[in-house]
Amino acid sequence: MRNILLCCGTIVLLNVQSSFTGDVHEKELQLKDVGVLILSQNNSYHSGRAERLYRDIKIQLTHLNKDQWPEVVIAHEKWDSIGYWTLFPILKQLAWTYSKHAWLFICEEETKVNLNGLLKVLKKYDYTQHYFLGKPLYDDYPVIQHHFESDKKFAYPDFSAGFLISIPLLKELASNWPLPKFKADFTIDPKHEVAMYLKMIGVMLTPVPELCTEKKNSQCVTTNSVPFPVCGPMIPDEDLYVAVKTCEKYHSTRLNVVIDTWARESRNIEFISETEDKSIPTISLGVPNTERGHCGKTFAILKRFHNSRLKTPWLLIADDDTIINLKLLRKLLSCYDPTEPVSLGERYGYSVAMGNGYNYITGGGGMVFSRETVDRLMTSGICSCPKNDSPDDMILGMCLKRLSLPITHSLFFHQARLKDYPEDFLNPKLHISFHKHWDSDPYDVYRAITDIEDKIDLVKTQKRPIRRDEL
Incomplete structure (x- = not known):
């Protein structure tokens, strides 16, 4: 059975602070000294994948007596903080939970880890010192999703490969949080923001070649090389209604790109504008165009979907400068149950690092909703737009x-351009969406995310599809 933290927030805080005063004594490192945190999500598919990893780790430990097992935690089951996925609001709880360990290993639900191999790697490092270990990623230039603060020399960890924090460092992070100068309003990319916070207290990422995503050599003790999940055949085209938000000034530019590329993959697509143009065709839902926000238009789409007699299971709302692989999206949706409340895309957070605020699916990468979610939104009586130009994705959040x-966060959706992400982060995975036409060729981006035959045969990534009841 998993150990459960039975303390209230105040008691945890006091205990953590008192634990900081103790000395860390040198000892022969053992598996019980390496705690594990699985970054999981409250969704049946994702929680099933986290449970699968949890079981695999426990199988690796069966040769040990249970009193020698490390603490292995599935994050969403233990902490209900709305921003737990950023790590910041649970730093003190993490420091308490793993206070008797030497290292904390943090990974994603699809990370594969060889614990004995990881232990051998960690014996190279002095766990009594402040260490932050991981597979490094670098930005080629300052990018918008990192607040234009990165440079080519700044390394941040690839969460997919897993990363490690020594417990003395974890305790210092917890005792110092929050630093007044740290920007904690918007959380966009936690792997980068965690590294920025550590930089502020004088600790930089130490690259560890044995932490991998692709198994490039026999030295890798972690991998995360599944290019794309395979849960069964892609959902039928008619099970996904696609609404593209546009406006008259982009009918002949952005919208033409959509029509020439990914719109061809759907017979169940509509272009929502403030102006009806039968030659395209676009339709109007009675909402005037706004220069920003587009909340009125988005909620009109939600209402249209809710009132539809066809009862299509899934809804995608996309911008007219979003580039999407609809076939991959329909493949991905076979992993999810449309009778559950699913809101899927790239997750951002507002003020969640402070333990409050809210999460939201960022609109530029595409927002996917199950009918169950839309129906609950539309019948709740508490969800509406303050103004037509309010930020639709944040209001929905x-x-x-x-x-x-x-x-539900998916790493296959992207708010920024393809060129804004490190190549080592994007490979070997496939990708559903990128956003913006600025300073890039959207046709090239579309070809890049749809020309997948040489990268992977989706059918062969698993010996057979994983049924939902096996998760």
Whole structure:
């Protein structure tokens, strides 16, 4: 059975502070000294994958007596903080939970880890010192998703490969949080923001070649090389209604790109504008165009979907400068149950690092909703747009929080351009969406995310599809 933390927040804080005063004594490192945190999500598919990893880790430990097992935690099961996925609001709880360990290993639900191999690697490092270990990623230039603060020399960890923090460092992080100068309003990319916070207290990432995503050599003790999940055949085209938000000034530019590329993959797509143009065709839902926000238009789409007599299971809302592989999206949706409240895309957070605020699916990468989610939103009576130009994705995030409906993050959706991400982060995975036409060729981006035959045969990534009841 998993150990459960039975303390309230105040008691945890006092205990953590008192634990900081103790000395860390040198000892022969053992598996019980390496705690594990699995970054999981409250969704049946993702929680199933986290449980699978949990079981695999426990199988690796069966040769040990149970009193020698490390603490292995599935994050969403232990902490209900809305921003636990950023790590910041649970730093003190982490420091308490793993206070008797030497290292904390943090990984994603699809990370594969060889614990004995990891132990051998960690014996190279002095766990009594402040160490931050991981597979490094670097930005080629300052990018918007990292607040234009990175440079080519700044390394941040690839969470997919897993990363490690020595417990003395974890305790210092917890005792110092939050630093007044640290920007904690928007959380966009926690792997980068965690590294920035550590930089502020004088600790930089130490690259560890044995922490891998692709198994490039026999030295790798972690991998995360599944290019794309395979849960069964892609859902039928008619099970996904696609709404593209546009406006008259982009009918002949951005919208033409959509029509020439990914719109061809759907017979169930509509272009929502403030102006009807039968030659395209676009339709109007009675909402005037706004220069920003587009909340009125998005909620009109939600209402249209809710009132549809066809009862299509899934809804995608995309911008007219989003580039999407719809076939991959339909493949991905076979992993999810449309009778559950699913809100899927790239997750951002507002003020969640402080333990409050709300999560939201960022609109530029595409927002996917199950009918169950849309129906609950539309019948709740508490979700509406303050103004037509309010930020639609953030307003939806607030609504979903009020209704206690989960946000599900997918690493296959991207708010920024393809060129804004490190190549080592993107490979070997496939990708559903990128955003923006600025300073890039959207046709090239579309070809890059749809020309997958030489990269992977989706059918052969698993010996057979994984049924939902096996997760």
